[in-house]
Amino acid sequence: MPELPEVETVKSSLEPHLIGKTIKEVKVLYKNLIDTDDFEKKLVNQKIIKLNRVGKFIIFHLTDKTLISHLRMEGKYFLRENNDIYKHDHVVFKLDNGLNLVYNDVRKFGRFKILSKDKYLNEKPLSNLGPEPKNANVNQIFRILKKKNVSIKTALLDQKVISGLGNIYVDETLFESKIHPLKKTYKLKYFEVKKIIENAIKILESAINMGGTTIRTYYSTMGIDGKFQNRLKIHTKINQPCLNCKQKIEKIKVSGRGTYVCKNCQK
DNA sequence: CCCGTGCCCTGGCGGC
DNA sequence: TGCCGCCAGGGCACGG
Numbered sequence: 001m002p003e004l005p006e007v008e009t010v011k012s013s014l015e016p017h018l019i020g021k022t023i024k025e026v027k028v029l030y031k032n033l034i035d036t037d038d039f040e041k042k043l044v045n046q047k048i049i050k051l052n053r054v055g056k057f058i059i060f061h062l063t064d065k066t067l068i069s070h071l072r073m074e075g076k077y078f079l080r081e082n083n084d085i086y087k088h089d090h091v092v093f094k095l096d097n098g099l100n101l102v103y104n105d106v107r108k109f110g111r112f113k114i115l116s117k118d119k120y121l122n123e124k125p126l127s128n129l130g131p132e133p134k135n136a137n138v139n140q141i142f143r144i145l146k147k148k149n150v151s152i153k154t155a156l157l158d159q160k161v162i163s164g165l166g167n168i169y170v171d172e173t174l175f176e177s178k179i180h181p182l183k184k185t186y187k188l189k190y191f192e193v194k195k196i197i198e199n200a201i202k203i204l205e206s207a208i209n210m211g212g213t214t215i216r217t218y219y220s221t222m223g224i225d226g227k228f229q230n231r232l233k234i235h236t237k238i239n240q241p242c243l244n245c246k247q248k249i250e251k252i253k254v255s256g257r258g259t260y261v262c263k264n265c266q267k
Numbered sequence: 268c269c270c271g272t273g274c275c276c277t278g279g280c281g282g283c
Numbered sequence: 284t285g286c287c288g289c290c291a292g293g294g295c296a297c298g299g
Contacts, residue, residue, distance in 0.1 A: 109294085
């Protein structure tokens with residue numbers, strides 16, 4: 001599932017192919033992915049100026065508009081030289097160089113939205129995002145967590161608190177920080193919050209350098225697979241020995257999410 | 268406002 | 284072999 005490193009990988013692999021290209025036609029094959037009837041019309045003849053990433057969103061900066069795309073669980077992009085439509089293709093952007101940028105999504109969970117060029121960061125959904133770990137102020141996050149009555153895992157998955165982390169990297173971050181995912185946030189000491197943020201930064205950077213994580217059915221643009229799955233220490237490692245203490249890694253549920261934990265190391 | 272639950276959606280897998 | 288039911292989960296709507 002694409003989290004910050006996977007989205008960054010998609011963004012940077014797409015960008016060189018798209019900059020300077022103009023969208024000549026848009027076909028939406030599954031309407032629930034968009035929020036407006038004139039989606040196609042609004043994008044025609046818009047030039048792609050640059051791509052960006054905010055949290056788990058890809059931002060397409062266009063001539064007059066800002067298009068944002070969230071891949072949710074299994075959204076992918078392909079650049080195709082032909083007009084063939086494959087299973088789970090839902091949006092086709094026809095470019096002026098003859099290439100088709102195709103959005104493909106098995107689960108149909110992804111979303112697109114067209115926002116204004118100047119205020120897109122102040123409009124939903126981007127306005128709801130907390131800072132990414134690398135921009136987070138430890139003091140500020142500590143104060144937010146003090147006031148909350150949820151588990152640390154739930155808080156780290158909440159994009160309003162901190163953005164970019166998903167199920168995989170939260171598990172990895174908490175393992176590295178030796179903190180149990182069910183620990184209530186108000187019980188965390190300042191140094192623990194600091195450690196969590198530092199580890200999140202370190203893990204996300206390392207994952208970006210490896211092109212993200214490829215597990216389950218997720219792979220990024222144009223079939224490029226990430227390699228960070230080989231570095232996972234806890235996520236997916238049920239019944240395997242913990243790398244620190246050899247005790248069996250367990251799988252539990254935290255706010256409905258499959259969660260991997262070493263109960264000996266994580267307190 | 269805060270938090271928990273259910274929903275969206277499809278494919279893969281375990282059980283029989 | 285086939286069918287059924289469950290599971291995977293990011294973000295959002297909704298209700299208490």
